[in-house]
Amino acid sequence: MQNIRSLFIALAGITVFAAMALFTVSLTLAVGGILTVLMAARAISLRMKPAPVRAKTNSQREMRIWNDGRGTIIDL
Numbered sequence: 001m002q003n004i005r006s007l008f009i010a011l012a013g014i015t016v017f018a019a020m021a022l023f024t025v026s027l028t029l030a031v032g033g034i035l036t037v038l039m040a041a042r043a044i045s046l047r048m049k050p051a052p053v054r055a056k057t058n059s060q061r062e063m064r065i066w067n068d069g070r071g072t073i074i075d076l
Contacts, residue, residue: 055074064075
C-alpha cells in the first residue's frame with residue numbers, strides 16, 4: 001500500500017512539474033510573439049517616415065533656417 005501511495009504522489013509531482021513547464025513555455029512563446037509583432041511594426045513605421053531633404057543654394061550667401069512655430073522657414 002505504501003508503494004502504491006508513493007507511486008501516485010510521484011506521478012502527481014511529475015504531472016504538476018510538467019504542467020508548470022508547459023505553462024512557462026507557452027507564456028514565453030506568447031511574450032516572444034508579442035515582442036516580435038511590436039518590433040516588426042516599429043521597423044515598418046520607421047521605414048515609412050520620409051527622409052529629410054537638404055536645401056542647397058548656388059550663391060555665396062549664408063542660408064538661414066528657422067522655425068516660427070507654424071513651420072520651418074528656409075531663407076536662401
